[in-house]
Amino acid sequence: MSTILECHDLTKKFGSKVAVSAINLKLERGQIIGLLGPNGSGKSTIMKLANELLTPTSGSILIGGMKPGIETKKIVSYLPEKTYLNDWMRVHQIIELFSDFYADFKPEKAYDMLKSLNINPDDKLKTMSKGTKEKVQLILVMSREAELYLLDEPIGGVDPAARDYILQTILHNYNENATVIISTHLISDIENILDFVVFINQGQVVLTSSVDDIRDEKGKSVDVLFREVFKC
Amino acid sequence: MPWELKSDRPIYTQLIEQIELLIFSGVYPLGSKLPSVRDMAQEAAVNPNTMQRALVKLEEDGLIITHRTSGRSITEDARMVEIAKTKLAQKQISEFLEKMQLMGFEQTEILTIIDNMVKEMKK
Numbered sequence: 001m002s003t004i005l006e007c008h009d010l011t012k013k014f015g016s017k018v019a020v021s022a023i024n025l026k027l028e029r030g031q032i033i034g035l036l037g038p039n040g041s042g043k044s045t046i047m048k049l050a051n052e053l054l055t056p057t058s059g060s061i062l063i064g065g066m067k068p069g070i071e072t073k074k075i076v077s078y079l080p081e082k083t084y085l086n087d088w089m090r091v092h093q094i095i096e097l098f099s100d101f102y103a104d105f106k107p108e109k110a111y112d113m114l115k116s117l118n119i120n121p122d123d124k125l126k127t128m129s130k131g132t133k134e135k136v137q138l139i140l141v142m143s144r145e146a147e148l149y150l151l152d153e154p155i156g157g158v159d160p161a162a163r164d165y166i167l168q169t170i171l172h173n174y175n176e177n178a179t180v181i182i183s184t185h186l187i188s189d190i191e192n193i194l195d196f197v198v199f200i201n202q203g204q205v206v207l208t209s210s211v212d213d214i215r216d217e218k219g220k221s222v223d224v225l226f227r228e229v230f231k232c
Numbered sequence: 233m234p235w236e237l238k239s240d241r242p243i244y245t246q247l248i249e250q251i252e253l254l255i256f257s258g259v260y261p262l263g264s265k266l267p268s269v270r271d272m273a274q275e276a277a278v279n280p281n282t283m284q285r286a287l288v289k290l291e292e293d294g295l296i297i298t299h300r301t302s303g304r305s306i307t308e309d310a311r312m313v314e315i316a317k318t319k320l321a322q323k324q325i326s327e328f329l330e331k332m333q334l335m336g337f338e339q340t341e342i343l344t345i346i347d348n349m350v351k352e353m354k355k
Contacts, residue, residue: 032279164277171274192237192278212242212282221239 004029004148004179005050009059012045012203019045021203022059029147030176032193034222035183037200038230043183044081046200047152051078063148074103077146079138081153087125091136095121102144110143113169117162131158138166142173149180155189167193188223197222199229235276243278247286249320250276255295255306256317263308266296 005027012020020042037043048054049061052068063072098105114121117135134157155163174180199207214222237246254260273283290296294312298304332342
């Protein structure tokens with residue numbers, strides 16, 4: 001297995017506030033990885049650093065051995081925490097936009113998924129509910145054949161039935177060489193599809209382990225362990 | 233078919249147990265072809281790597297055979313299945329006996345209770 005994402009003493013400060021503090025991390029390809037931590041622990045900051053939306057204060061982050069930039073964006077499919085799509089656009093127009101932007105985008109995949117979720121490609125984003133908008137975004141992200149998917153809170157705003165479909169979609173669309181990193185605090189919902197988890201708290205990695213090792217060694221679920229580690 | 237996964241034990245061991253049950257109960261008949269890892273993983277809503285791990289273990293135990301070109305199938309050897317089945321039964325019964333001992337029952341008492349219950353069921 002080769003490394004898809006690595007951090008060396010990665011640090012990000014906002015003024016005097018330290019969001020990410022000297023993180024060292026190596027994640028291997030071909031896994032579904034949970035980036036788990038309470039609110040404000042630095043999950044989204046790490047995702048943004050990986051996408052060059054932020055630059056490190058010190059240290060480095062590498063995607064497939066490269067610094068985040070044009071080349072890494074070709075292989076990374078990113079679902080940000082906030083929508084960035086224009087809401088006057090219709091879904092099929094956004095699909096055309098994505099086809100132009102990304103060589104690895106598969107429109108037929110997107111249309112398939114829209115159909116399964118009963119979303120009309122002629123609808124404008126503006127007329128959609130918050131949950132439906134989130135579904136559209138995730139569909140766009142998962143319709144790329146990327147090497148690394150970075151999903152920042154992909155299931156937060158959708159109903160449990162759609163949540164199941166979304167998890168199925170993630171399982172179905174990622175191939176053996178691709179890696180999926182999901183940040184969330186809704187652990188029990190995604191625990192069964194994860195290979196590996198990274199717990200972060202106050203900008204630091206507090207635990208990295210495979211899910212089955214946690215269950216083997218501690219006899220408890222990741223969800224229960226999380227509640228213990230992050231007990232308020 | 234429902235895949236019930238508990239949260240306090242490794243997922244792959246639970247997958248192994250459930251697939252064994254599917255074989256013992258004949259849902260997957262001897263010699264039949266198994267769905268692909270990906271399809272099975274999706275049906276159970278688990279990671280394909282985890283499903284793969286479970287299938288490799290079942291292969292080691294001789295219940296599943298991997299063909300180089302055409303995926304996996306259930307063994308045609310009924311004896312292998314009988315052995316695995318007996319093993320599972322022994323495991324369940326020893327767990328049961330341990331619990332009964334904790335409750336303070338003697339062996340003969342346990343046998344009497346079982347005997348009576350079996351008779352009840354026959355009626």
